[in-house]
Amino acid sequence: MKIHEYQAREIFASFGIPVPKGKIAFSADEARNLAAEIGRPVMVKAQVHVGGRGKAGGIKYCATPDEAYRNAENIIGMNIKGLIVRKVLVTEATEISHEAYVGIIVDRSAKKPVIMVSAEGGIDIEEVAAKTPEKIHKLHVDPILGIKSYQARQLAYRIYSDPETAKQAAGIIMKLYRCFMEADASLVEINPLVTTPSGNVVALDAKVNLDDNGLYRHPDFEKLRDVAPQEESENEAREAGLSFVGLSGNIGCVVNGAGLAMATMDLVKHYGGEPANFLDIGGSSNPDKVVTAMRIILRDPNVKAILFNIFGGITRCDDVAHGIVKAVSEFRPSVPIVVRLTGTNEAEGRAILAKAQIQSAETMVEVVTKAIALAGVA
Amino acid sequence: MGIFVDKKTRVVVQGITGRDGSFHARQMKEYGTAVVAGVTPGKGGTGLEGIPIFNSVAEAVEKTRANTSVIYVPASAAVDAIYEAADAGIQVIVCISEGVPANDMLKVYNYLKIKGVRLIGPNCPGVITPGVTKAGIMPGQIHKKGSVGVVSRSGTLTYEIVYNLTAKKIGQSTCIGIGGDPIIGTNFIDCLKEFQDDPQTEAIVVIGEIGGSDEEEAAAFIKKYVTKPVVGFIAGLTAPADKRMGHAGAIISGGTGTAPEKIKAFEAVGVPVAQTPAQVADLVEKKLAALYKKKAAKKVIAKPKPAAKKSVKAKSIIKKAVRKAAPAKKTRAAKPAKVKNSKLKARSKKK
Numbered sequence: 001m002k003i004h005e006y007q008a009r010e011i012f013a014s015f016g017i018p019v020p021k022g023k024i025a026f027s028a029d030e031a032r033n034l035a036a037e038i039g040r041p042v043m044v045k046a047q048v049h050v051g052g053r054g055k056a057g058g059i060k061y062c063a064t065p066d067e068a069y070r071n072a073e074n075i076i077g078m079n080i081k082g083l084i085v086r087k088v089l090v091t092e093a094t095e096i097s098h099e100a101y102v103g104i105i106v107d108r109s110a111k112k113p114v115i116m117v118s119a120e121g122g123i124d125i126e127e128v129a130a131k132t133p134e135k136i137h138k139l140h141v142d143p144i145l146g147i148k149s150y151q152a153r154q155l156a157y158r159i160y161s162d163p164e165t166a167k168q169a170a171g172i173i174m175k176l177y178r179c180f181m182e183a184d185a186s187l188v189e190i191n192p193l194v195t196t197p198s199g200n201v202v203a204l205d206a207k208v209n210l211d212d213n214g215l216y217r218h219p220d221f222e223k224l225r226d227v228a229p230q231e232e233s234e235n236e237a238r239e240a241g242l243s244f245v246g247l248s249g250n251i252g253c254v255v256n257g258a259g260l261a262m263a264t265m266d267l268v269k270h271y272g273g274e275p276a277n278f279l280d281i282g283g284s285s286n287p288d289k290v291v292t293a294m295r296i297i298l299r300d301p302n303v304k305a306i307l308f309n310i311f312g313g314i315t316r317c318d319d320v321a322h323g324i325v326k327a328v329s330e331f332r333p334s335v336p337i338v339v340r341l342t343g344t345n346e347a348e349g350r351a352i353l354a355k356a357q358i359q360s361a362e363t364m365v366e367v368v369t370k371a372i373a374l375a376g377v378a
Numbered sequence: 379m380g381i382f383v384d385k386k387t388r389v390v391v392q393g394i395t396g397r398d399g400s401f402h403a404r405q406m407k408e409y410g411t412a413v414v415a416g417v418t419p420g421k422g423g424t425g426l427e428g429i430p431i432f433n434s435v436a437e438a439v440e441k442t443r444a445n446t447s448v449i450y451v452p453a454s455a456a457v458d459a460i461y462e463a464a465d466a467g468i469q470v471i472v473c474i475s476e477g478v479p480a481n482d483m484l485k486v487y488n489y490l491k492i493k494g495v496r497l498i499g500p501n502c503p504g505v506i507t508p509g510v511t512k513a514g515i516m517p518g519q520i521h522k523k524g525s526v527g528v529v530s531r532s533g534t535l536t537y538e539i540v541y542n543l544t545a546k547k548i549g550q551s552t553c554i555g556i557g558g559d560p561i562i563g564t565n566f567i568d569c570l571k572e573f574q575d576d577p578q579t580e581a582i583v584v585i586g587e588i589g590g591s592d593e594e595e596a597a598a599f600i601k602k603y604v605t606k607p608v609v610g611f612i613a614g615l616t617a618p619a620d621k622r623m624g625h626a627g628a629i630i631s632g633g634t635g636t637a638p639e640k641i642k643a644f645e646a647v648g649v650p651v652a653q654t655p656a657q658v659a660d661l662v663e664k665k666l667a668a669l670y671k672k673k674a675a676k677k678v679i680a681k682p683k684p685a686a687k688k689s690v691k692a693k694s695i696i697k698k699a700v701r702k703a704a705p706a707k708k709t710r711a712a713k714p715a716k717v718k719n720s721k722l723k724a725r726s727k728k729k
Contacts, residue, residue, distance in 0.1 A: 106480055108560050108590045108627075111487045126632050143484035184479050213559075213626055214479035216454055243624040247616070258558055258624025259532020259587055262613035263655050266637075269616045270653060278617070280624040283476075283533075311534040311541070313503070313517045314398070343517055343537065364538060365656055 001210045002049040003224045006089040008188075008206035015179040017172055017190075018202045022091030031072030034090040035065040041093040044071045046078060046085040049228070051124075056080045061093055083228055094204055099192035100159050101125055101136075102173060104180045112140040113180060115147075115173065119159040121192030147177040160195075168201040169193065183221075184214025233296045240292040242281055249274025251371050252297035252306035252335075254290070256281050256315045264309045267364060273372040276303045283314045290323025291330065298333055305336045305375035307367050312343025319345075321352035328358065336374035340367035380507030380552035381527070381572040381579075382470055382496065383446060387511045390415040390435060390444035390468070392451055392459045394426055398474070399450035402515050403429060406448070409518040411511045414442040435466040446470040448504065448513050453477030456500060460486055464495045471563070472513045473499035480626065483561035490563060497563025501626070503533040503555035516540075516553070524549015526662055527573035529566060530585035531558055531592070531625070535613060535655065539585060542659040548666070551579040558625025560589070566596035574604045581607045581665050583658055584649070586640055588614030589628045593640040601647040607665035610644040610651040611658050612637045 009019045021038060024047070025031040035042045046058030053059050058080050060071040068090060078085045099121035107114040118136045120128060129136055137158040141147050149170070156170040172193065180188045189207040196202060215221055227235045230246070237244030243258065247265075251273045255261035258280045265275035277297060281289050297303055310320050324339060340361040341349040353360050359374075361367035389406065393399040394416025403426060407413045413429050415438035422433030432438040435447065447463040449456060449472065456475035463471045471490075478500045490497050498505055504514015509523030520537060522544040530536040533555050540553055551573070556564050566584060573579045582604070586593040593612065600608055615637040617623050619630045630636050641651045652658040 106484065106560060108592075109595065111484060111561055113481075113484060142488065143481070144488050181481050184481055186480060211480050211626075212622070213453065213477045214481065216477075217479070243622075245618065245621045245623060247618065255534075257532060257534030258628060259530070259535030259585070259613050260538055262587060262617055262623055262628070263535050263538070263611075265616040266613060267654055275616055278621075278623055311537045313534060313537055314515055315534075342541065343520070363656070365654065 001212055001215065001221070001225060003208055003210060003221075004047040004049070004089075004226060005045065005206050006047055006087075007224045008208035009203070011179060011183055011208055012176075012190075012203055012206050015175045015182075017175050017179070018200070019206065020092045020094050020202060020204065022089055024087055025072060025090050026076075026087045028069045028073040028076065031088055031090050032065045032069035035062060035068035038090070038092050042068055043091050043093050044068055044075060045089040045091065046075045046080060047087045047089055048080050048083040048085050049226070050081045050083055053080060058085060082230075094194060094202060095197050096192075096194045096204075097197045098195040099204075100169070100194075101128075101189075101191045102169075102176060102193050103187070103189040103191065104176060104185075105187050107140060110140055112143055113177070115139045115141065115155060115177065117155045117159050117173070121194070125189075125191060141177065143181070146181070147174055149174065152177075164199060165195055165201060172201060172203070179208075183208065184211045184217060185209060186211045233299065237279070237292070237296055240289060242279060242289060242293055242296075244293075244296055245278040246300065247275055247277050248302065249276045250302050250304040250375055252276045252279075252300070252303040253309070254279050254281060254293045254297065254306065255309045256283070256311065256320075260309065260311060264307070264364065264368065267368045268307075268372065271369050271372055273368070273375065276300055281315075281320075287319055287323030287326055290320055291327045294324075294327035294331060294333070298331055298335075303335055305338070305371045306333070307371035308337070308339040308341075309364055309367055310339075310341050310343070312341065312346060312349075315344065317341040317343060317345045317349030318352060321349035324358060325352060325356045328356065336371075338367055338370045338374060340364060379576055379578040380510060381569070381576050382498065382505050382552065382554065383507050383511050383513050385510055387446045387470070387513065388412050388414045388442065388444045389513055390417060390438045390442070390447050390463075391429075392417045392435065392447055392449045392463065393455075394418055394429065394431060394450075395421050396450055398515075400426055402448070402450060402474075405515075405518070406512055409512050411513065415444050435462045435468065439466045439468065444468065446513055447472065449473040449475055449500075451475055457482045457486055460497065461489070464490055464493050468495065470496045470513070471498070472502070472504045473497065473563070474502065474504060474515055475499075476501040478559065480559065480561050483559065487561055487563060498554065499557040499559075499562060501559045502557030502562070503536065505552060505554045507552045508550050514555070516555070520544055521553065522547070522549040525551055525578060525580040526583060526666075527551045527569070527576065527579040527581070528553040528583045528585070529569040529573070530555050531587050531627070532585060532613065533558075536585060538655050539583065539611065539658050542656050543583075543662060546659045546663055548659060548662055551576060558587075558627055560627040562627075566592050567599045570596060570599055570604055570608075574606055579606065580669060581609070581662055583662060584608060584610045584644075585658075586610065586612045587625070587628050588612075588617050588623065588630050588637050588640075589625070589635045591635065594643040597643040597647045597649065600649060607669060608649045609658055609661040609665060610641075610649045611655060612640045612644070612651060
């Protein structure tokens, strides 16, 4: 789950990582009031779930509250990479004498968390990694032992020569590691980690991605979820226990299992169609899930045909067939539907479909080619 | 033979009184698996269709000599269940549960590595050695005993491909779903190594998907170590970037982990990648036909290097040559249980 900077910095602060003063504003008026409250120059920062906000003009320095008002007015409503800005973070502007980078992710190959630091912060770290990988220093932490002070110091001295700065940075690295593990994050990042002219080390930005699988342990984090309008279907699916990702094609796909769902999308493309979505109804065979799946897909006006590809294991084909019949009678879809059922209770499932006069197919290839033909798009 | 599970497998089901646990305990038993125990804390002393239930895995191991565990508990209890099994002396743990936090798995993985315990999963369908035993949730009837090893990050996609293999009368030695999470106990390389060393396995199918670099690492390993024919499939060509595609591990992040990269990595080491799931069986059929042809041609040439199966099959013909030439090479070509025997024999003969 992605969260906003203003939420991430609160998590950082709860682990003792220094962040500049600041609050969230939903309007230009609120931004002006917050700037006046801070009483010093501020930054107004767009809060959206994408990187590159600065380049897009979503981050502005404001010397006065009126300037904060004007900038906030421009930024709120701005479209950054397809996402509309609905709120801005107003923080105290910090004087910068140096910018560094600190981030932690899971190294899937090494099966360990890896801490990355670079003396060059405030820029696109992926670009640094691609062009000058020697400027990024990495350290793998044994997840059983946890991070040791010497490891944090070692990293800090790679990017700072001043002992006092290094000491502060090492402390921040220790705290950031604790935050990563205890908050069940899949990524934590401070970019930039700045040194002020007076010698303080501060997290000027905050990025945290949370592991969806860890959310059950952090009921507080659920309220951090901010669903963009285009993600509403994904959210509805998630709440119903489905996985859904909307795409721009015209063949709606309902499949059980993530791998089979991806393979089905690929097969649609292979035979000249375009998948409208990824949708995994999961392992259970609750007919209501099928109804929700159909409701979500039918909402997409691009969809010209819907295919079901079900390989019954735990999922029972007759349950899915019942769900399809229920959904069809409820929504009376105008687009054609074709269903492939194989595996557990396949014969029962097919009989149910035949009775309701719903088209079926024998194989995965057949269901895909039939759906494309019925959609008349290839 | 087969890998990870065989006729010596004695299963304890953790979470046997749950909805999934009880259903699949029955299914496994029906398939022929020796389900010797179940564990549900607080239900010790009861039973499920003749399977005794214990309060702890330690007790189950002590009383029933269970050596393999299949875990069907909710995600929030799964990590504890894995540690319990590992500490009780279980050698192979299959964790079906979906939704285990990745940072917990980092600790589990590194702990089990120290202990030398094999974990398959989490978020996986398990492992089956067709005709012998299954430890998992896959529908047994779609499988057929044979010589193709199948390893996959997916569940139902594996069923689809296995179904196609069986329809072509191509049987399987062992099929493993390693799981769709970013951190899993057993990866492609572990399975490829076992399949390469397994005398029953003649060809291998690797089913990958977007996210991470397991497939790329598998390709490098195949080049270095695997002499048996391998066929690949990669799901997710049409997946968009930065979106989790159902599986927690199936995400293209920072522009890496894409399907074309993985297909390229496989093809670069001579592993053909099927364009559709159905095509996997066609490619395997071709590979096997070529293999049998080569074998038939080589039967007369007694070449000591190639894989186990060949030396076993061609044994009668090359027996004399091998005995004279290189007993050491012959033992390397044979497999674990047999290795010791033949080594001993070789030594005693020397004496």
